[in-house]
Amino acid sequence: MAILEIKSVSKFxxxxxxxxxxxxxxxxGTIMGLIGPNGAGKTTLFNCITGxxxxxxxxxxxxxRRMNGLQPDKVCMLGMVRTWQxxxxxxxxxxxxxxxxxxxxxxSSLKHARELAMEQLKVVRLEHREDFxxxxxxxxxxxxxxxxxxxxxxxxxxxLDEVMGGLNPAESEEIIQLILDIKAQGLTxxxxxxxxxxxxxISDRIVVLTSGEKLTEGTPQEVVSNQDVIDAYxxxxxx
Amino acid sequence: MAVFLQSxxxxxxIGGVYALIGIGLTLIFGVMRVVNFAHGDIMxxxxxxxxxxxxxxxxxxxxxxxxxxxxxxxxxxxxQKVFINxxxxxxxxxxxxxxxxxxxxxxxxxxxxxxxxxxxxxxSYSSSTIQVGGGVSISTxxxxxxxxxxxxxxxxxWFLLKTDTGQAIRATAQDREAAQLMGINVSRMSVIAFxxxxxxxxxxxxxxxxxxxxxxxxxxxxxxxxxxxxxxGGMGSVVGATLGGILIGVTESMSAVYISSGWKDVVVFVLxxxxxxxxxxxxxxxxxx
Amino acid sequence: xxxTILKAVVGLILLAALLVVPRYVESPYALHMMILLFLSVxxxxxxxxxxxxxxxxxxxxxxxxxxxxxxxxxLMHSKQVVPWVGVWVGVAIVxxxxxxxxxxxxxxxxxxxxxxxxxxxxxxxLSAINLTTLTNGAEGILATEIPAFKIGERVITxxxxxxPFYYIxxxxxxxxxxxxxWVQHSKLGYYFQxxxxxxxxxxxxxxxxxxYKNIGLVISAVLTSLAGAFYGIYVGFVDPPTVLGLDVxxxxxxxxxxxxxxxxxxxxxxxxxxxPLSEALRSNMITEGLVKVGLVSADSRVGLFLxxxxxxxxxxxxxxxxxxxxxxxxxxxxGFLKKLAPRRNREAV
Ligand SMILES: Nc1ncnc2c1ncn2[C@@H]1O[C@H](COP(=O)(O)OP(=O)(O)OP(=O)(O)O)[C@@H](O)[C@H]1O
Ligand SMILES: [Mg+2]
Numbered sequence: 001m002a003i004l005e006i007k008s009v010s011k012f013x014x015x016x017x018x019x020x021x022x023x024x025x026x027x028x029g030t031i032m033g034l035i036g037p038n039g040a041g042k043t044t045l046f047n048c049i050t051g052x053x054x055x056x057x058x059x060x061x062x063x064x065r066r067m068n069g070l071q072p073d074k075v076c077m078l079g080m081v082r083t084w085q086x087x088x089x090x091x092x093x094x095x096x097x098x099x100x101x102x103x104x105x106x107x108s109s110l111k112h113a114r115e116l117a118m119e120q121l122k123v124v125r126l127e128h129r130e131d132f133x134x135x136x137x138x139x140x141x142x143x144x145x146x147x148x149x150x151x152x153x154x155x156x157x158x159x160l161d162e163v164m165g166g167l168n169p170a171e172s173e174e175i176i177q178l179i180l181d182i183k184a185q186g187l188t189x190x191x192x193x194x195x196x197x198x199x200x201x202i203s204d205r206i207v208v209l210t211s212g213e214k215l216t217e218g219t220p221q222e223v224v225s226n227q228d229v230i231d232a233y234x235x236x237x238x239x
Numbered sequence: 240m241a242v243f244l245q246s247x248x249x250x251x252x253i254g255g256v257y258a259l260i261g262i263g264l265t266l267i268f269g270v271m272r273v274v275n276f277a278h279g280d281i282m283x284x285x286x287x288x289x290x291x292x293x294x295x296x297x298x299x300x301x302x303x304x305x306x307x308x309x310x311x312x313x314x315x316x317x318x319q320k321v322f323i324n325x326x327x328x329x330x331x332x333x334x335x336x337x338x339x340x341x342x343x344x345x346x347x348x349x350x351x352x353x354x355x356x357x358x359x360x361x362x363s364y365s366s367s368t369i370q371v372g373g374g375v376s377i378s379t380x381x382x383x384x385x386x387x388x389x390x391x392x393x394x395x396x397w398f399l400l401k402t403d404t405g406q407a408i409r410a411t412a413q414d415r416e417a418a419q420l421m422g423i424n425v426s427r428m429s430v431i432a433f434x435x436x437x438x439x440x441x442x443x444x445x446x447x448x449x450x451x452x453x454x455x456x457x458x459x460x461x462x463x464x465x466x467x468x469x470x471x472g473g474m475g476s477v478v479g480a481t482l483g484g485i486l487i488g489v490t491e492s493m494s495a496v497y498i499s500s501g502w503k504d505v506v507v508f509v510l511x512x513x514x515x516x517x518x519x520x521x522x523x524x525x526x527x528x
Numbered sequence: 529x530x531x532t533i534l535k536a537v538v539g540l541i542l543l544a545a546l547l548v549v550p551r552y553v554e555s556p557y558a559l560h561m562m563i564l565l566f567l568s569v570x571x572x573x574x575x576x577x578x579x580x581x582x583x584x585x586x587x588x589x590x591x592x593x594x595x596x597x598x599x600x601x602x603l604m605h606s607k608q609v610v611p612w613v614g615v616w617v618g619v620a621i622v623x624x625x626x627x628x629x630x631x632x633x634x635x636x637x638x639x640x641x642x643x644x645x646x647x648x649x650x651x652x653x654l655s656a657i658n659l660t661t662l663t664n665g666a667e668g669i670l671a672t673e674i675p676a677f678k679i680g681e682r683v684i685t686x687x688x689x690x691x692p693f694y695y696i697x698x699x700x701x702x703x704x705x706x707x708x709x710w711v712q713h714s715k716l717g718y719y720f721q722x723x724x725x726x727x728x729x730x731x732x733x734x735x736x737x738x739x740y741k742n743i744g745l746v747i748s749a750v751l752t753s754l755a756g757a758f759y760g761i762y763v764g765f766v767d768p769p770t771v772l773g774l775d776v777x778x779x780x781x782x783x784x785x786x787x788x789x790x791x792x793x794x795x796x797x798x799x800x801x802x803x804p805l806s807e808a809l810r811s812n813m814i815t816e817g818l819v820k821v822g823l824v825s826a827d828s829r830v831g832l833f834l835x836x837x838x839x840x841x842x843x844x845x846x847x848x849x850x851x852x853x854x855x856x857x858x859x860x861x862x863g864f865l866k867k868l869a870p871r872r873n874r875e876a877v
Contacts, residue, residue: 050732076734084732090725092790101722105734108715153734274639325855331639332585336785337854339587339778343847351837351844459774463650466643501658508647508654512632515644 003028003157003188004049004080009058011041011048011212018044020212021058026157031183032190033203033220037232040209042192043085046159050082051075063156076105079156083146083163085192091135095126098134098145102152120148124178140171147178158182158189164198176202200224208232241374246492252381254488255388256443260461261468261480262395263439269412269475270432273323273334277342278440278465279458281318285311285441286457287349289448293360300360300449301383307445308438315437316430323433324426342458350455358453365449384446391442392481395435399477408432412475440465460504467511546698550691559690565803566697567759572783572795573704574751577711579781580789582744583724584634588645589752589780591629591652592622594772596753597760598656601669604761610675615757619750626749630742637727646774653772668767671760693762700758704751708792711747720744721790752780775843782846786853788862797861802849806842814838 002025011019018041026032034042048055049062051072060067062080070078081102090098099117100110107113121127124144129137134145143163150158160179164172172195179202183189193199199206200220208215208223210232216223223229260282267275275281288307292298298306322341326334364383368376399405411418411428419425451457468487472479487507494506553559571593578584599618603609609617633644656663663669676686685692711717719740722730731737760766770776787798808814815834818824824831857864 052728052731071736072728072731073734073736076732081734082732084729088726088729090722090729092725093721097718097721101718101730101735102733104715104718110713110715110718113715113718149733274642322851322855329854329858332583332642333854333858335585335587335639335642336781336850340847340850340854343778343843344851347841347844347847350840355840463643463646467647470640470643499658502654505651505654505658508651511647512644515636515640516632 001028002026003063004190005059005061006045006049007059007061009045009048009055009060011044011053012056017212019048019055019209022209022212022214023058024207024214024217026188026190027204029183029186029188030204031179031188031202033199033206034190034192034209035194035196035199035206035223036209036215039211041212042209043161044212045209046082046161046190046192049075050080050159076153076155079154080159081150081153081155081157082159083143083150083161085161085165087139087142087146089134089137089142089145091133093134094131095134095137095145096121096130099148099152102149105153117148117152120152123151123181124148125174140167140174143167143171143175144178147175151182156188158187160189160191160193162192162194164193164195172198196224242496244373244375246496247489248375248377249381250489250492251485252377252385252488253447253492254485255385256446256484257464257468257488258481258484259388259391259439259443259446260465261472261484262392262477263436263443264465265469265472265475265477265480266408266412266432266439267436268469269477270408271319271323271327271429272415273327273338274331274466275323275433275436276335276338276462277318277345277458278338278436279460279462280342280345281311281315281437281458282440282444282461283349283453283455283458284314284345285444286448286451286453287353288441289445290358290360290453293362293448300362300445301387304387304442304445307441311441312434312438314434314441316434318437319430319433324429327429342462346455346458353455355455360448360453362449378450380449384450387446388443391439395439396477404428404431464507467507470511471514543702550694556690559694561803561807563690563693563697563762564807565799566694566701567755567762568783568799568803569701569796570697570704570755570758571752571780572787572798573701573708574748574755575780576784576789576791576795577708577720577751578744578748580784580791580794581708581711581717581724582720582741583790584741584744585642585781586645586745586748587642587774587777587781588629588647588649589748590772590774590776591645591649592626592749592752593756593759593776593780594649594652594656594766594768595622595625596756597766597771598663598669598756599753600757601671601760601766602662604671604674605669608675610677611757611761612677615754618753618757622749622753623746626745627742630738630745634738634741634745646777649772649774649777653768656768656772663768666768668765668770671764674761674764693758696758697762700754704755705792705796707747707751712792716740716743724790778850779846782850784860786849786860788860788864791860791862794860794862801861802846805845809838809842809845812839 004026006022006024009019009022010017022045036042047053049060051070051074054069062078065078067075090101096114096117099120100113103113103116118127121130124147126141126144126148129141137145147163164175167175176198179189179191191199191202203220205218206220206223207217208229215228215232216226260278264275264278267273285307288310289300289303292303292306293300318341322337326337364379367379369379369382370376399409407423408428408431410421410423411425415425464487468483469480471486472483490507490510491503494503498506549562550559575589578586596618599621600611600614603614603617604611629648633641636644657666674687677684719735722733722735723737723740727737756771759771783795783798783802786801787796788794812835815838819826819831824834853860
């Protein structure tokens with residue numbers, strides 16, 4: 001069953017089509033990889049899905065419901081939450097407080113929220129940073145904090161925007177494990193990533209965007225052997 | 240009809256001076272992304288400078304521009320180097336507070352020196368007018384100040400468009416980082432921009448001093464008006480600020496005539512809120528998606 | 529655990545001491561100072577909720593202070609409505625005003641929000657000047673006597689001394705501190721701070737930005753209007769510049785900025801510093817002190833100048849303090865104190 005359906009979504013900024021006529025769907029419990037060169041429109045697509053921009057055209061259907069026009073907070077309450085490519089920690093709050101803000105989406109009790117938040121901190125292995133200020137964490141831990149905070153809102157679909165960007169190989173490996181752990185819990189994910197090896201390992205299916213358009217879609221094997229992808233995407237980044 | 244024409248003309252004339260204040264503010268905002276809440280107070284300092292030059296040395300207010308422009312330029316440069324420069328990367332709120340604090344220091348220091356009495360600068364032409372027929376008359380000092388404003392704006396336009404420094408300032412305003420990469424000394428451009436902004440505000444102060452009360456708190460309203468003007472014209476746009484100034488001048492004089500002079504500022508502020516609400520990029524600006 | 533108990537004990541002792549002050553202190557001047565302190569704490573704390581916690585720097589809080597003060601005074605003056613009834617009319621009006629302002633200003637961010645908040649306060653001030661039939665214009669409203677507070681036939685207080693004002697002020701200060709404490713320890717406080725730190729991130733975590741900003745504004749505005757009403761009744765006089773001027777807004781923020789925004793004790797610290805300082809200036813204590821110490825002679829030119837002018841210098845002092853605080857301790861006194869006592873929850877190394 002598809003939990004998310006993107007139907008001919010386009011987004012224009014003035015004359016520029018950051019997304020044009022993109023369609024695909026994400027199956028419940030799977031990981032959908034989203035790749036494409038810089039400026040391909042990946043983040044823009046996340047913004048359209050999560051309510052930051054209204055799509056100029058097309059529809060986003062999540063869990064059987066049309067999402068166009070809903071604000072990000074509503075989108076989150078319905079079960080779709082995203083992380084940010086450029087991390088956005090709540091800098092002057094402690095790590096646990098950051099995650100509690102996420103947990104408070106479904107409870108008004110601070111005590112309950114704290115418990116939920118602690119669970120998520122354990123999931124991403126940040127419990128030892130509980131009382132540190134979020135703004136002072138090194139980048140690898142800030143990325144994990146993003147994930148923990150998003151998970152604390154109890155999403156049905158988690159959208160990760162380059163959570164491995166700027167990390168060293170050891171840190172990336174930790175994140176890959178984390179993503180696979182989350183999948184094992186049955187949570188659907190959509191992952192933007194530039195690291196081809198990583199995306200091949202974690203994705204069930206991959207969508208390739210170039211210049212705002214969907215170039216192709218398929219299993220990791222299909223995508224890497226697709227000549228268009230090799231020309232347009234790999235060709236460019238290996239040039 | 241005569242009343243209408245009369246208020247239109249005086250609106251445009253006073254609007255020219257407003258434009259000068261607005262251009263200064265927009266220049267500072269454009270180059271540094273700092274909203275200068277001390278702008279009206281800088282203008283007030285210019286008024287007192289003119290007042291001093293007039294009472295102590297007998298310099299005509301319009302001639303005094305030649306002295307106050309460079310003095311205010313250095314004053315502005317000093318403010319930038321010593322204070323503003325330190326908060327360029329701080330959150331907008333702290334920049335605003337800093338400039339509010341500087342404004343309070345200026346207005347209250349002036350008050351300690353000159354007391355809060357209203358001062359009037361009476362020249363031989365303060366209340367003289369020129370009849371242009373049809374029952375419409377033009378205030379001589381307003382007309383002179385408008386002409387000086389127009390001249391200054393023209394020179395400023397030439398400076399920004401044609402000189403190397405001017406182009407460097409515009410490049411800095413467009414993209415600070417890129418300008419830095421291109422080898423432009425952005426911190427020097429910031430000092431110059433703040434200096435120019437202060438000089439323009441000070442000049443505006445000099446120009447209105449023959450027709451306006453001079454008192455330490457006069458800056459507050461002008462700061463606010465300067466904002467209204469720049470927001471109307473689109474923050475950072477010099478042409479926009481010029482048009483915005485004239486629009487505000489006309490709105491003010493029209494509402495003074497057709498509503499009442501007590502409410503004219505309210506009309507301006509309401510207009511301001513409406514613009515912020517419906518067209519935050521300014522009347523001249525592109526609308527946001 | 530022992531630490532919490534210790535804190536509670538100290539708090540209770542302090543509270544008890546504050547409650548009995550009027551029994552032992554007879555000097556009206558001392559009581560006056562305390563009342564000003566309470567007023568300042570209430571003002572600062574009210575602003576703190578919106579500015580310090582939710583990060584919405586309103587530079588227009590004079591609007592709520594002034595509307596609270598004016599409504600109560602106008603009703604008492606022309607309709608003989610007793611102030612403790614008038615206050616609630618003021619509160620009702622302020623809620624409406626705040627929601628209107630909120631719906632306009634909260635669509636804007638950063639400097640635009642600040643500008644809009646100033647513009648709204650200025651509209652209020654100019655309206656107070658121009659609506660002469662309601663507000664008596666620039667002359668302001670003078671209340672010569674306050675009706676006694678009765679329950680049935682029993683007179684609870686007749687407001688003839690400063691004592692009732694002391695207790696009302698104390699109550700107001702405690703109320704605002706209490707509400708801030710409650711905010712900080714509730715979902716509301718977490719959401720406010722999330723919005724302050726990063727509005728987009730907060731939005732993505734399910735926070736309805738506009739609703740929460742408006743909640744913060746209404747709490748803050750209502751408390752500010754209570755402080756305004758208290759001020760009006762206590763001083764017995766309101767006019768546009770003293771309750772609606774830009775200075776008032778700046779002063780309200782300053783209490784927090786100096787003390788430390790987004791902390792419970794920041795506004796208290798700020799008041800403890802600002803109120804005595806500006807009172808000392810206003811009442812020429814500083815000049816007298818300098819003369820006493822022998823630094824300047826009373827009838828030298830400097831002495832005379834100081835005597836004449838320092839009384840007006842408190843706003844200058846505000847300006848200097850703002851500049852110093854922003855440049856050298858942007859986190860206020862609280863932040864400064866915290867730095868002196870570093871704890872583990874600072875930065876990861
Ligand atoms: N708010 C905006 N206004 C105008 N143009 C925008 C906006 N956001 C994105 N764009 C443009 O849309 C295009 C796609 O940007 P987007 O950030 O979605 O790319 P991306 O695939 O996420 O790239 P990257 O891998 O670098 O993160 C780019 O050309 C970008 O400049
Ligand atoms: Mg991106």
